[in-house]
Amino acid sequence: MAKTFELETLKIRLNDAEFKRLDLHRRVQRALRALILDAALGPGVKLPATRVLAKSLGMARDTVENAYVQLHRDGYIVRREGSGSYVSNSVATQLRGAGRRKTDPVRRPAEPGTGLSRRGRTILDGGGVADQQSIKAFATGLPETRNFPTDVWERLQRQVLKDYRANVLLHGDPQGAEPLRKAIAAYLNLERGAKVSPGQILILSSARQALFLCAQLLVDAGKPILMENPGYFGARKAFESAEARIVPIDVDAHGIRTDLLRADRSGANCVYVTPSHQYPTGATLSLARRLELTGWAAETGKWIIEDDYDSEFHYDGLPTACVQGLDRHQRTLYLGTFSKTLYPGLRMGYMALPPELVGAFACARSIMDGHTPQILQLTLARFMEDGYYNSHVRAMRKLYAGRRRALLEAIGRHLGGIAMAVRPPGGLQIPCLLERGWSEEKTIRQAAAVGLRLPGLSRLYAGDPKQQGWLLGYASLTAYEIEAAMRRLAQALGGKPPPGR
Incomplete structure (x- = not known):
């Protein structure tokens, strides 16, 4: 610990990158504070007079004086009239007490999760959900963003700022801006066959x-x-983080097996389903099972959580109407998102709730993060009201249908004997099943080595058996990018059956 003031040490610290963007007097103040906190200036060390230090540093005396004044206010130095400025003894004492004494044993780094609650450890052990932050073949859930009408969006946002002025800068309703709730309710009732009022809509940051x-x-x-x-897996992570016990119900070619729901005796009070486009198989829940599902919920008093994450993108005929619209007893919570239809960075989702749940969910949302930014909500409301939303979805539906075709053809050309595609009726990704003898884990590593992302299928299964394969996203890739990536994948895998097959 330095007993005297060393000018060269201060000059070195003044040139630290973290200080260079500050005003000059704040640079001096921060540099001196850092020297005190690092014990480079010990207790009682006398600082140079402001005039002397200013001359040595080549700056105005007022600059150094302002730095000393702030250090004095914060308690780092004491100033004695007629004597000078000194490093505070009390600060140095506190720093010594907070540090490790020479006789203290060396502490090992704490294990991850130390000090967390049981729920916190559950979340840490389960891991997070990794979102793809750049376009990369074959990441799932990424829509085409390069064709988004940003000029229209910017114009509508300027209109919102002009019309609402400072009101959009205030806190918003936790349930969501009324114009957007009206637009979403109108869209769901017309396009998805729902039966919902604006008062049942809750605007959120995401479906997650x-x-x-x-x-x-x-x-x-x-x-x-x-x-x-x-x-x-995102739904599974959410429920596991709440320490819920996951009870798997098998899916077949017609969606979730309602006979197994009927047979369940676990005591669960709700079921999570993706009926329009089952994740990841792509199966559509048949009408008979939809009616069976709503009947089961009404008879048993259970809730249906319907995740309609990408139903807008259906390529073989019209998409099936949502379960919520068939539920006469209002036991269905409908989840939707704009991350797939518009762009992920918007961070906007919504729920259509049974009336009796609106208050509780809006209250919980107010505790969690208050509300979604009003300017984004009101801009999106106009985007929907003026017809741009439906127009964009139609254009993307046509574009994605072509890209789905391009990926299916590329798989057929390049992955014969390695994997077989399952042709889904819609969505933004294609399940691809590995042929016998091929390892999912190994192929994922081989693909990563050439810059490709192959989301594995096996992680989406609870228990055994697990299907080996990938879920290949294609919506964000052009036909040329799909072909080039598929060529790289085939070369990385070798295109031949593994030894011993």
Whole structure:
């Protein structure tokens, strides 16, 4: 610990990158403070007079004086009239007490999760959900963003700022801006066959936030929830983080097996389903099973969590109407998102809730993060009201249909004997099943080595058997990019059956 002031040490610290963007007097103040906190200036060390230090540093005396004044106010130095300025003894004492004494044993780094609650450890152990932050073949869930009408969006946002002025800068309604709730309700009733009013709509930051709220409000810790098997890992993570017990219900070519729902005796009070486009198989829940599902919920008093994450993109005929519209007893919570139809960075999703749940979910949302930015909500409302939303979805539906075709053809050309594609009726990704003898884990590593992302299928299954394969996203890739990436993948895998097959 330095007993005297060393000018060269201060000059070195003044040139630290973290200080260079500050005003000059704040640079001096921060540099001196850092020297004190680092014990480079010990207790009682006398600082140079402001005039002397200013001359040595080549700056105005007022600059150094302002730095000393702030250090004095913050308690780092004491100033004695007629004597000078000194490093505070009390600060140095506190720093010594907070540090490790020479006789203290060396502490090992804490294990991850130390000090967390049981729920915190559950979240840490389960891992997060990794979102793809750049366009990369064959990441899932990424829509085409390069064709988004940003000029229209910017114009509508300017209109909102002009019309609402400072009001959009205030806190918003936790349930969501009324114009957007009206636009969403109108869209769902017309396009998805729903039966919902604006008062049942809750605007959220994402469908993932909706799942987190469902987990917190509908399932007690340690209690079961029914989920499709295989199923969406993001939903599973949300319910596991709430310490819910996942009870898998198998899926077949017609969606979730309602006979297994009827046979369930776990005591679960809700089921999570993706009926329009089952994740990841692509199966569509048949009308008979939809009616069976709503009947089961009404008879047993259970909730249906319907995740309609990408139903807008259906390529073989019209998309099937949502389960919520068939549910006369209002036992369905409908989840939707704009991350797939518009762009992920918008961070906007919504729920259509049974009337009796609106208050609780809006209250929980107010605790979680208050509200979604008003300017984004009101801009999106106009985007929908003026017809741009439907127009964009139609254009993307046509574009994605062509890209789905390009990927199916590329798989057929390049992956014969390695994998077989399952042709889905819609969505933004294609399930691809590995032929016998090929390792999912190994192929994922080989693809990563050439810059390709192959989301594995096996992680989406609960228990055994697990289907080996990939879920290949294509919506964000042009036909040329799909072909080039598929060529790289085929070369990385060798295109030949593994030894011993």
